Amino acid sequence: MIKKYYLILSLILVFFLNQCSGYKPIFKTENLDFKINSYSMEGEKLISKSIYSKLNLLSKSSKNKKNPRKIDLLISSSKSKTPLSKDGTGKILSYRITINIQISMNDNLTNKNLINKNFTNSLTYKIQKRYSDTIKAEKQTVNNLIEKIYENMVITLTQNIF
Numbered sequence: 001m002i003k004k005y006y007l008i009l010s011l012i013l014v015f016f017l018n019q020c021s022g023y024k025p026i027f028k029t030e031n032l033d034f035k036i037n038s039y040s041m042e043g044e045k046l047i048s049k050s051i052y053s054k055l056n057l058l059s060k061s062s063k064n065k066k067n068p069r070k071i072d073l074l075i076s077s078s079k080s081k082t083p084l085s086k087d088g089t090g091k092i093l094s095y096r097i098t099i100n101i102q103i104s105m106n107d108n109l110t111n112k113n114l115i116n117k118n119f120t121n122s123l124t125y126k127i128q129k130r131y132s133d134t135i136k137a138e139k140q141t142v143n144n145l146i147e148k149i150y151e152n153m154v155i156t157l158t159q160n161i162f
Contacts, residue, residue, distance in 0.1 A: 071108060093126060131158070
């Protein structure tokens with residue numbers, strides 16, 4: 001009886017797994033066919049460089065395309081760190097980091113503005129007992145924010161331009 005139960009359960013599982021075999025993502029980065037012709041950065045240089053390097057890697061992944069769209073890129077970024085909560089003695093317990101990135105993409109040939117959008121995201125982190133752990137938490141929070149904003153940029157790129 002137990003063997004029949006496992007056989008039926010495994011057949012149902014195989015059936016459901018087979019139904020997912022034709023999955024295709026909606027927003028594919030393979031369709032993005034562009035090359036960064038020139039770029040400039042303003043504001044927080046480390047954040048802007050991180051976003052640029054991610055976009056540059058994305059543009060290099062479409063190298064096999066024959067006629068990529070050449071774009072001019074302007075990245076302006078800012079970061080603010082504000083105390084979120086304090087204890088009774090006034091000691092700060094947690095911070096909120098907000099990153100704001102303004103991205104502007106222009107087509108090099110037609111000089112048409114493809115994207116001019118502002119991306120803002122924020123996260124909080126708690127103060128740790130050791131200062132070095134607090135710095136690590138802050139860096140990790142900034143990296144997580146950059147990754148979230150980059151994902152939103154790719155979605156905007158696939159929806160609006162390409």
